[in-house]
Amino acid sequence: MEKKRRRFIQRTIILFVLAMAIIYTVYTNLMKDERKIAQVGETAPDFMLEDMDGNMIRLSDYRGKGVFLNFWGTFCKPCEEEMPYIDRQYQIYKDQGVEVIAVNVGETDLAIETFAKRLSLSIPIVVDRKGEVQEAYGIFPLPATFLIDSNGKIIHYFDREMDEQTVKDFMERIKP
Amino acid sequence: MKEIKCECGHVNPNGTVLCESCGKVLDEKQQQPILDMRYEGTARRSQTYKRTIIDKIWNFFSSVKVGVALIIITLIVSALGTIFPQEKHLSLTVPAEIYYKERYGWFGKVYYALGFHDLYGSLWYELLIASIGVSLVICSLDRAIPLYRALKKQKPKKHVSFLKRQRLFAETDLHDADEKDTFNLLKERLVNKRYRIMEDGENLLAEKGRFSRWGPYVNHIGLIIVLIGVMLRSVPGFYVDEWMMIKEGETKTIPGTDKQYYLTNHQFLIETYDENDNEAYKEALENQGAIVKNYQSNVTLYKASESLPGEEPKLTKLKDYEIRVNEPLTFDGFSIYQMTYKNELKSMTFGLMEKDTNEIFGQVTIDLDGPKRIYDLGNGYQVEILSYFPDFEFSNGEPSTKSGDPNNPAFAFKMITPDKRDGELSFTSIQQTIEPFGENKYKMVFQGADTVYYSGLTVRKNETLWILALGGTIFLIGVIQGSFWYHRRIWVKVVDNRFYIAGHTNKNWFGFQKEIDEIVDGTGLPFLIDQSKKSREKVNEG
Numbered sequence: 001m002e003k004k005r006r007r008f009i010q011r012t013i014i015l016f017v018l019a020m021a022i023i024y025t026v027y028t029n030l031m032k033d034e035r036k037i038a039q040v041g042e043t044a045p046d047f048m049l050e051d052m053d054g055n056m057i058r059l060s061d062y063r064g065k066g067v068f069l070n071f072w073g074t075f076c077k078p079c080e081e082e083m084p085y086i087d088r089q090y091q092i093y094k095d096q097g098v099e100v101i102a103v104n105v106g107e108t109d110l111a112i113e114t115f116a117k118r119l120s121l122s123i124p125i126v127v128d129r130k131g132e133v134q135e136a137y138g139i140f141p142l143p144a145t146f147l148i149d150s151n152g153k154i155i156h157y158f159d160r161e162m163d164e165q166t167v168k169d170f171m172e173r174i175k176p
Numbered sequence: 177m178k179e180i181k182c183e184c185g186h187v188n189p190n191g192t193v194l195c196e197s198c199g200k201v202l203d204e205k206q207q208q209p210i211l212d213m214r215y216e217g218t219a220r221r222s223q224t225y226k227r228t229i230i231d232k233i234w235n236f237f238s239s240v241k242v243g244v245a246l247i248i249i250t251l252i253v254s255a256l257g258t259i260f261p262q263e264k265h266l267s268l269t270v271p272a273e274i275y276y277k278e279r280y281g282w283f284g285k286v287y288y289a290l291g292f293h294d295l296y297g298s299l300w301y302e303l304l305i306a307s308i309g310v311s312l313v314i315c316s317l318d319r320a321i322p323l324y325r326a327l328k329k330q331k332p333k334k335h336v337s338f339l340k341r342q343r344l345f346a347e348t349d350l351h352d353a354d355e356k357d358t359f360n361l362l363k364e365r366l367v368n369k370r371y372r373i374m375e376d377g378e379n380l381l382a383e384k385g386r387f388s389r390w391g392p393y394v395n396h397i398g399l400i401i402v403l404i405g406v407m408l409r410s411v412p413g414f415y416v417d418e419w420m421m422i423k424e425g426e427t428k429t430i431p432g433t434d435k436q437y438y439l440t441n442h443q444f445l446i447e448t449y450d451e452n453d454n455e456a457y458k459e460a461l462e463n464q465g466a467i468v469k470n471y472q473s474n475v476t477l478y479k480a481s482e483s484l485p486g487e488e489p490k491l492t493k494l495k496d497y498e499i500r501v502n503e504p505l506t507f508d509g510f511s512i513y514q515m516t517y518k519n520e521l522k523s524m525t526f527g528l529m530e531k532d533t534n535e536i537f538g539q540v541t542i543d544l545d546g547p548k549r550i551y552d553l554g555n556g557y558q559v560e561i562l563s564y565f566p567d568f569e570f571s572n573g574e575p576s577t578k579s580g581d582p583n584n585p586a587f588a589f590k591m592i593t594p595d596k597r598d599g600e601l602s603f604t605s606i607q608q609t610i611e612p613f614g615e616n617k618y619k620m621v622f623q624g625a626d627t628v629y630y631s632g633l634t635v636r637k638n639e640t641l642w643i644l645a646l647g648g649t650i651f652l653i654g655v656i657q658g659s660f661w662y663h664r665r666i667w668v669k670v671v672d673n674r675f676y677i678a679g680h681t682n683k684n685w686f687g688f689q690k691e692i693d694e695i696v697d698g699t700g701l702p703f704l705i706d707q708s709k710k711s712r713e714k715v716n717e718g
Contacts, residue, residue: 011231026303075576
């Protein structure tokens with residue numbers, strides 16, 4: 001009986017190891033096309049980008065505040081639609097500890113300035129010229145919005161166009 | 177669990193076919209004239225333990241039939257996957273589902289529904305391969321270990337019935353006096369043929385090439401190592417296959433290196449053959465036009481200090497290199513290959529012209545990656561860019577841009593001249609000029625464009641190659657081990673002046689029989705008879 005017990009344990013261990021190896025491989029292969037980085041629940045990857053006035057903005061400097069992180073391009077229609085909503089809600093929530101960082105995906109200053117002027121935007125705009133921040137957040141497609149709470153954790157990821165109510169609800173969620 | 181006690185006194189585990197000690201047949205169903213010597217008649221994959229789910233799974237994968245079935249299924253399915261092109265090799269503009277249906281009809285629809293369009297990445301294909309791996313491991317474990325034990329503890333003393341039912345066998349009566357001599361002569365000859373001898377009284381076992389029996393299992397270990405190597409590809413750090421487009425003059429992080437390495441592309445070159453290279457090329461060049469000799473990117477590799485995404489790191493130059501096709505830049509396990517290139521607009525030059533006189537009052541050269549807002553031409557002439565659309569298109573009647581890349585640049589210019597102080601508006605794209613507020617006095621004429629090359633580079637790292645090579649080598653060692661050596665055994669037994677001799681080999685019976693003939697020749701013993709032929713003849717006669 002002792003022998004039988006040992007055999008059972010041996011077999012269980014071997015099958016378990018094989019199963020783990022297979023599950024791991026299959027899982028990672030199937031997840032290859034999915035966004036694996038900057039997922040909800042993780043700490044938002046820190047970054048440093050220059051804004052339109054040449055000031056460096058670092059995400060981790062905003063600890064203690066909720067950060068509404070939006071990726072956009074002037075060529076992206078839904079971005080153009082939602083920008084004014086974000087701008088309007090920012091005016092309301094900025095005194096309540098909510099910050100907006102609008103990351104342009106690396107266009108020319110002229111294009112960004114023209115766009116910002118046309119929509120009379122006042123939100124802080126930074127430019128990701130080399131695409132490194134987009135890579136760190138696994139951005140595709142645009143627009144993409146991350147809600148980051150006051151502890152620097154990503155609490156929501158949204159990759160569609162937002163209406164004004166959605167923007168408002170989002171800012172409410174990250175208000176410290 | 178009942179155990180089987182042989183008449184020699186040895187207690188065998190349940191499921192044993194031949195007594196582990198003396199070789200007597202235990203399984204009553206095994207009544208063929210010649211013994212099945214596979215796995216030495218051991219109680220393999222103890223089919224008797226079927227109680228728990230673990231045992232059931234184990235026994236399923238332990239079956240060679242199941243293993244062979246899995247391999248055949250995988251072969252068939254892999255072949256089916258080549259009937260239509262895989263999705264990833266098509267650049268589809270419509271959803272794959274519709275493409276397969278429209279192009280290949282109902283069969284295409286089924287093909288798509290079953291996941292054949294992305295066969296080699298599909299879950300069930302991966303599980304099939306994984307099952308083969310599991311089957312390989314369990315089959316090997318379940319056979320190699322009992323076989324090893326059985327061969328390790330074999331005893332020279334075997335039951336007469338065991339010898340009688342070997343394929344090669346002979347028996348004869350000998351006198352007491354001859355008996356010793358014959359026995360010793362036989363032993364000497366066996367030693368000369370490099371047999372290892374084990375003796376127990378008047379029982380003898382001569383054995384050689386046991387090592388050949390491990391061939392298939394060594395072979396399986398090789399395969400398992402290859403599978404592990406393939407599996408490690410999905411573990412971070414082992415395998416990188418990335419891609420970068422880098423413009424001349426640009427410095428960029430190398431993807432897949434976690435911002436640790438940067439690359440500057442100084443220049444991209446295309447060289448073509450000309451007649452000076454070789455007289456013989458002349459004809460070909462006349463027929464073909466330009467033939468490319470070399471694609472090359474002149475780069476500098478840097479090690480970067482730790483930095484956040486978006487932050488400029490401190491760069492330390494490592495080396496300059498000229499990347500050519502098949503001459504990758506290599507560092508720290510990475511290889512960077514020249515793959516492709518593209519040529520894009522870098523800047524455009526326009527002249528500010530008075531339409532009536534064709535007189536030009538100055539030029540503006542616009543850097544398409546960083547256009548300025550105002551270009552002052554002096555003497556009161558000035559051009560302002562109101563909007564810039566790098567990839568211009570009209571959508572819903574409004575000018576817009578498809579992307580941020582300067583594929584089709586268009587500009588809204590405001591031309592300020594001494595006689596038109598408020599400025600005239602002109603919308604200028606490559607194809608057309610629109611004057612939204614009526615006929616202008618001045619226009620922006622296109623005078624030229626500069627282009628810039630992008631080098632398309634792939635970044636590869638494969639730390640699994642040596643594992644695959646190791647697995648492959650072990651696989652071949654196993655094949656050699658199992659193919660070029662034979663496991664040959666000869667049993668000799670003397671009981672009451674009756675002399676028995678039997679032989680068994682795992683392959684090449686012809687060679688074995690020749691060897692035994694040489695050993696037996698002149699000892700006074702009869703040549704061994706191949707009983708399989710005898711029994712076949714019997715069957716034929718009967």
